[in-house]
């Protein structure tokens with residue numbers, strides 16, 4: 001058969017291009033300091049060979065999700081323009097994710113709601129049905145895309161702006177995220193990693209609108225471990241702070257981390273603000289008897305299509321769910337579903353984000369989501 005060609009916009013499933021099921025490896029880093037021995041350790045290479053075959057770890061699922069992420073975001077970076085609505089931007093990205101990862105549910109597909117966070121808003125905003133927001137020239141938008149294959153989530157984000165005066169802010173945050181990626185490693189203390197990220201971030205100042213601002217890390221946000229079908233590993237999850245802390249928790253072999261940093265010209269703190277779009281069933285949700293029929297039927301839909309993957313209200317709409325808000329709020333009140341409202345710094349501030357997913361393999365560190373764009 002003739003060699004398959006990717007469409008524009010990208011919609012051809014990736015198994016057409018990798019028929020042997022072997023997907024591109026991410027950016028490989030050798031471990032530093034007293035872990036350099038891992039590169040050639042027979043024992044660690046053997047461990048890895050077993051893991052490569054093990055359907056549980058499936059390196060190939062992580063890498064298929066990452067390749068999907070690269071193709072979808074590269075098209076998004078080329079085509080997103082002021083004048084577009086956030087709804088059409090989100091739907092275009094999600095259509096690409098579903099088509100390339102070749103799934104629309106628990107097997108593969110959207111890993112979590114497409115974040116389209118504008119200006120002072122840093123995370124967890126996605127348009128709900130009826131949202132008419134139009135992207136403007138002066139906006140700085142954080143695009144946070146999630147792709148999963150067999151529950152292995154690729155969580156990576158970038159910032160778009162069309163005003164050159166924001167370039168320094170984007171540089172600062174990109175540098176801080178790359179510090180986090182470079183310094184991450186087995187046995188590295190999370191609190192110390194936060195200090196290194198903070199140092200890089202705070203070494204920048206930016207001039208916007210004739211005013212000079214120090215770039216502040218958003219202290220309540222940070223990186224996190226990712227487990228199968230669990231975007232932040234629940235109570236067992238680890239957190240990578242953006243400032244120095246005394247946490248003695250360490251990174252471990254086999255950990256799968258999202259390394260993300262956020263910089264702001266505002267207070268460096270975010271609060272919950274505006275209508276919620278992001279929800280996820282808790283990993284260890286209590287098994288409480290549900291009296292509300294709408295909550296019961298909604299939970300069935302959630303279990304069937306998302307499991308413990310985060311979902312957006314728009315995904316309930318497209319599944320034909322109607323009048324679900326009462327049931328959804330009831331599931332939240334019962335502690336079965338967690339809501340994740342938008343997280344915003346003060347009005348008038350500008351925030352930026354860059355994020356990659358890294359895999360602390362036995363022999364090396366693999367930045368699975370690295371592309372030639374960021």
Ligand SMILES: O=S(=O)(c1cccs1)N(Cc1ccc(F)cc1)Cc1ncn[nH]1
Nearest residue numbers: 112113144222223224231232278310340
């Ligand atoms: O802020 S988090 O809740 C968190 C960070 C550390 C421990 S928990 N969050 C995880 C998450 C929650 C809900 C989602 F729908 C998607 C992701 C980080 C994040 N948001 C987007 N990309 N990465």
Ligand SMILES: [Mn+2]
Nearest residue numbers: 008009075079
């Ligand atoms: Mn195109």
Ligand SMILES: [Mn+2]
Nearest residue numbers: 144155156157
């Ligand atoms: Mn993210």
Ligand SMILES: [Mn+2]
Nearest residue numbers: 155258260355
């Ligand atoms: Mn993340």
